[in-house]
Amino acid sequence: MPPKNENQNPLEPQTAIIEQHVEETDDIFSLYVRPQINDFNFRPGQFAMIGLPGYGEAPFSFSVIDPRSRMLVQTIRKAGTVVDALSALHSGGQVSFRGPFGNGWPLEKLDGKNVIVIAGGIGMAPLRPVIHHLIENRSRFGEIYLFYGVKTIEDLLFSDDLEKWSASIHVLLSADEVRQNCRLPVRQGLVTVLFDQLLEPLSDAVTFTCGPQIMMKFAAAHLILQGQAATDIYVSLERRMKCGIAQCGHCQIGAKYVCMDGPVFCLPDIQRFADTFL
Amino acid sequence: MSEAYLLSRKRLPDWIKSLAEIYTVLGPVPLRRGQTVFEPIASADLLNPNYCSTMLSPRLFIYPGCQKLFTVNRSTGQYVTADPRTQRPQLIFAIHPCDMHAISVLDRTFLAKYEDYYYRKRRDDTVTIVLNCNKACDSGFCDSMGTGPFLRLKQGFDVALTAREKDFIAEPASENGERLIGGRDFFERATAADLGEKEEIEQRAKRSFTKHLDTDGLPQLLMRHLDHTVYRRTADSRCLGCTNCTMVCPTCYCYNVQDRTGYDLMTTTRQRYWDSCQELHFAQVHGGNFRSSREARMRQFVTHKLATWVEQYGCFGCIGCGRCMTWCPTGIDLTEMAKEIQRDAAEK
Numbered sequence: 001m002p003p004k005n006e007n008q009n010p011l012e013p014q015t016a017i018i019e020q021h022v023e024e025t026d027d028i029f030s031l032y033v034r035p036q037i038n039d040f041n042f043r044p045g046q047f048a049m050i051g052l053p054g055y056g057e058a059p060f061s062f063s064v065i066d067p068r069s070r071m072l073v074q075t076i077r078k079a080g081t082v083v084d085a086l087s088a089l090h091s092g093g094q095v096s097f098r099g100p101f102g103n104g105w106p107l108e109k110l111d112g113k114n115v116i117v118i119a120g121g122i123g124m125a126p127l128r129p130v131i132h133h134l135i136e137n138r139s140r141f142g143e144i145y146l147f148y149g150v151k152t153i154e155d156l157l158f159s160d161d162l163e164k165w166s167a168s169i170h171v172l173l174s175a176d177e178v179r180q181n182c183r184l185p186v187r188q189g190l191v192t193v194l195f196d197q198l199l200e201p202l203s204d205a206v207t208f209t210c211g212p213q214i215m216m217k218f219a220a221a222h223l224i225l226q227g228q229a230a231t232d233i234y235v236s237l238e239r240r241m242k243c244g245i246a247q248c249g250h251c252q253i254g255a256k257y258v259c260m261d262g263p264v265f266c267l268p269d270i271q272r273f274a275d276t277f278l
Numbered sequence: 279m280s281e282a283y284l285l286s287r288k289r290l291p292d293w294i295k296s297l298a299e300i301y302t303v304l305g306p307v308p309l310r311r312g313q314t315v316f317e318p319i320a321s322a323d324l325l326n327p328n329y330c331s332t333m334l335s336p337r338l339f340i341y342p343g344c345q346k347l348f349t350v351n352r353s354t355g356q357y358v359t360a361d362p363r364t365q366r367p368q369l370i371f372a373i374h375p376c377d378m379h380a381i382s383v384l385d386r387t388f389l390a391k392y393e394d395y396y397y398r399k400r401r402d403d404t405v406t407i408v409l410n411c412n413k414a415c416d417s418g419f420c421d422s423m424g425t426g427p428f429l430r431l432k433q434g435f436d437v438a439l440t441a442r443e444k445d446f447i448a449e450p451a452s453e454n455g456e457r458l459i460g461g462r463d464f465f466e467r468a469t470a471a472d473l474g475e476k477e478e479i480e481q482r483a484k485r486s487f488t489k490h491l492d493t494d495g496l497p498q499l500l501m502r503h504l505d506h507t508v509y510r511r512t513a514d515s516r517c518l519g520c521t522n523c524t525m526v527c528p529t530c531y532c533y534n535v536q537d538r539t540g541y542d543l544m545t546t547t548r549q550r551y552w553d554s555c556q557e558l559h560f561a562q563v564h565g566g567n568f569r570s571s572r573e574a575r576m577r578q579f580v581t582h583k584l585a586t587w588v589e590q591y592g593c594f595g596c597i598g599c600g601r602c603m604t605w606c607p608t609g610i611d612l613t614e615m616a617k618e619i620q621r622d623a624a625e626k
Contacts, residue, residue: 276568
């Protein structure tokens with residue numbers, strides 16, 4: 001038997017206080033959450049198990065990590081029982097909180113490189129702190145592209161941010177349907193229609209992507225055809241999770257646990273298994 | 279490491295009796311319909327040390343099928359952790375080597391980077407006395423998987439027993455094991471000749487196997503043939519999706535979590551229960567399911583036990599007990615699937 005590890009019970013949650021509830025779109029909202037923990041150590045791409053007793057828990061990534069105010073923002077799409085219960089909460093409410101879990105984005109791989117960020121729908125949420133990091137440390141990177149695809153213009157998240165970001169990085173937007181005008185330039189089509197805007201040779205770029213798996217599959221295939229190495233593409237995956245600590249088995253893909261080995265994977269490292277749809 | 283002892287068969291009841299004073303002794307008891315089941319025993323009368331295999335392995339004493347995690351008082355938000363321990367410490371008597379290996383396999387999941395509070399407490403509170411198998415059981419292939427018929431673990435258990443005609447050879451493997459034997463006058467020291475005979479019994483036991491699986495290079499082979507037609511053919515024609523295979527598998531660890539709130543709406547209890555990758559809901563996510571076909575779920579079972587487990591935990595997830603095929607209503611045999619893939623690869 002392995003030696004005893006004096007950690008507490010990792011399945012027992014802490015309490016976190018909700019500071020604010022913001023409706024982002026028709027079916028997406030953000031909870032500003034302050035966890036009651038001493039060690040505020042969260043990285044972009046990691047997640048926490050958030051829930052309510054009686055309803056259960058689900059994994060949510062962070063769309064803002066603010067160590068100064070010790071605040072996290074979870075941007076959540078309304079789907080499922082746990083989220084239904086969470087969406088009814090407002091400031092002052094309490095949720096159960098366990099985390100952080102998972103590896104997070106390998107930000108260190110971006111230094112000195114051109115950076116391509118591809119987001120689809122709610123997949124923008126875990127990439128938002130990556131963009132914050134890129135812009136705060138702008139001089140450390142080459143060209144930076146954000147490709148962001150949504151279903152309709154109303155589904156665009158963080159449009160104020162997008163406008164601000166476009167001052168320092170290339171922000172390129174697409175929507176499956178473009179029926180009305182938008183403050184921001186949006187092209188009609190899937191996110192891959194934007195790839196003709198890539199100016200730099202792709203061999204020196206690192207890609208981070210999060211979104212529907214079908215989007216990540218085609219976006220990655222597209223980039224690889226344009227010369228990018230598959231090993232420079234990182235995908236963030238979503239699975240249902242019950243524990244977050246590599247024990248309940250639900251998030252397993254081949255030999256990997258999305259909760260512990262992921263949720264961010266180097267593409268070829270996860271593609272080799274069955275049932276990835278990548 | 280330590281001495282070996284002899285316990286005459288006549289004195290076995292005395293030993294069990296003295297153990298039962300300290301522990302809840304869980305031993306193989308022949309019950310209805312010829313099924314042997316691990317149950318608490320107070321004396322050796324009911325004990326059936328010649329049992330072949332049980333339906334459920336003794337994993338359920340360490341990792342129960344349904345386990346309370348904590349309760350929450352919904353008005354104060356106060357959490358009370360459930361104590362997973364049993365009233366008295368438990369002792370599993372005559373656990374077979376494959377099942378003992380299976381517990382050591384579970385240790386790699388539950389006592390890893392994150393340690394499961396509940397599993398650790400039960401594991402620490404459980405004494406294990408292994409009984410080596412003198413002959414192969416009906417559908418066992420533990421010899422091929424390196425988990426039997428004689429125990430190959432060096433630690434993680436307390437005593438190993440080998441049955442002979444008139445006595446048992448008892449080899450303690452932990453301080454606890456030494457304590458269970460030491461100071462009891464019915465144990466004698468074993469001689470080198472006794473241990474020599476143990477070797478012979480082991481060799482005889484190894485020769486009694488009719489079922490084999492060649493595991494050399496098997497994980498790599500299975501990963502190269504994820505699209506092999508055997509999964510689809512077997513799944514579509516024979517798999518009922520009943521999840522028996524995963525319920526009886528002694529290394530399966532997946533669980534689901536459920537919250538139950540009392541009728542007064544004041545207390546919520548969170549509990550976990552065994553879940554199965556053979557259930558459709560298992561790989562469900564919002565907007566889809568990653569293993570919606572029975573073929574994909576079948577492949578998940580076979581490749582996890584015989585391939586990806588090795589990358590995850592450094593050992594096979596299959597301990598060769600044969601339960602999954604014994605309790606499959608249509609007799610699906612994962613070794614047959616593996617062998618078909620091996621045959622096809624050899625022909626190419």
